Amino acid sequence: MNVTARDNYHHGELRSALIAASDEIIRESGVEGFSLREAARRAGVSPGAPKHHFGSMVGLLTEVAIAAYAELARYMSDALVEDQTAAQRLQSVGSAYVKYALDNPGHFRLICRKDLVNRHHPDFEPAVYTAMTAFVLAAAEYYGSPFRPDLEQAAHPGIVSAVSTIHGIAHMAIEDKFSFVLKSENPEAELLGTLLPSMLSFHWPVTNPR
Known part of the structure; x- marks a missing residue:
C-alpha cells in the first residue's frame, strides 16, 4: 500500500486493518509467527503504527x-x-x-x-x-x-x-x-x-x- 493510501486511513479504519492483519497472521502461523512489524506490513502502514494505536x-x-x-x-x-x-x-x-x-x-x-x-x-x-x-x-x-x-x-x-x-x-x-x-x-x-x-x-x- 502506498503512502497516499496509508494517509487516507481514518483512525478506526487503521485500527480495524491492523486487527484484521493480526487475525490473519494468527490464523496462518499462530502466536509464534506473530510480530508487530508483520502486522504493520500486511496492513500497509508504518512499523510504528501498531504501538501508536494499541500501545x-x-x-x-x-x-x-x-x-x-x-x-x-x-x-x-x-x-x-x-x-x-x-x-x-x-x-x-x-x-x-x-x-x-x-x-x-x-x-x-x-x-x-x-x-x-x-x-x-x-x-x-x-x-x-x-x-x-x-x-x-x-x-x-x-x-x-x-x-x-x-x-x-x-x-x-x-x-x-x-x-x-x-x-x-x-x-x-x-x-x-x-x-x-x-x-x-x-x-x-x-x-x-x-x-x-x-x-x-x-x-x-x-x-x-x-
Whole structure:
C-alpha cells in the first residue's frame, strides 16, 4: 500500500486493518509467527503504527482475542437446539468448544495466553462471559446450582470442573494428544464424531444421577 493510501486511513479504519492483519497472521502461523512489524506490513502502514494505536503487542493481540471470543460465542450459539436437557446442552456446546479449538488452534492458544492478553481490558471479560454463558448455564442447571452465586458463596465445584474438563479436552485435541486412541485416517473426524460424544456422554449423562 502506498503512502497516499496509508494517509487516507481514518483512525478506526487503521485500527480495524491492523486487527484484521493480526487475525490473519494468527490464523496462518499462530502466536509464534506473530510480530508487530508483520502486522504493520500486511496492513500497509508504518512499523510504528501498531504501538501508536494499541500501545504494545499485548494491546493489539487483546483486540484479536476479544474477536476470537466473539467467534467462539457464535460456535456455541449455533450448537444449541430447542428443548434440550441440561446434559444435552452441555454436550452440544462442549462439542462446539472443542470444534472451535480444532478449527482455530492459533486463536485458541492466544486466548489462553495471559502474557499476551490484557484481561483487564474493559471488553475482555464481557467477551468471555458472552462466549461461555450457554455452557455455564447448562452446567449450573445440571448440578442444581445458581448461575451466579452470592458473593459469600463459592462457585459450584461441578461447574468449575465442567469448564476445566471441556477446556482440557480442547487443549489436548489441538496438541494431538488423542492420537493413541484415534486409529482412522481422519483422526479429527473420528474425535468429533465418535470419541468426543462418548466422552461427553460419560461426563454428563442425559440421566443425571446427581
